[in-house]
Amino acid sequence: MNCPVCKIGEMKVGETTVLLERGASIIIIKNVPAYICENCGEKYYDSDITRQVMRRAEEAVQKGTELEVLRLVA
Numbered sequence: 001m002n003c004p005v006c007k008i009g010e011m012k013v014g015e016t017t018v019l020l021e022r023g024a025s026i027i028i029i030k031n032v033p034a035y036i037c038e039n040c041g042e043k044y045y046d047s048d049i050t051r052q053v054m055r056r057a058e059e060a061v062q063k064g065t066e067l068e069v070l071r072l073v074a
């Protein structure tokens with residue numbers, strides 16, 4: 001699969017760290033599986049992974065956490 005942004009790079013399977021800000025909450029999620037462009041660094045997430053990331057973020061926001069560091073265990 002080629003990168004949809006730069007059209008040159010190849011998307012390689014890897015892991016990344018996602019940082020989300022929701023109001024007063026900052027959520028950092030580590031070990032998120034992603035496809036990463038070897039040329040421009042563009043990241044692409046599976047729809048299932050996106051759903052998991054969003055759910056974890058929502059949980060942290062619901063708790064009123066200011067800073068939450070999580071690991072996404074697939």
Ligand SMILES: [Zn+2]
Nearest residue numbers: 003006037040
């Ligand atoms: Zn690219």
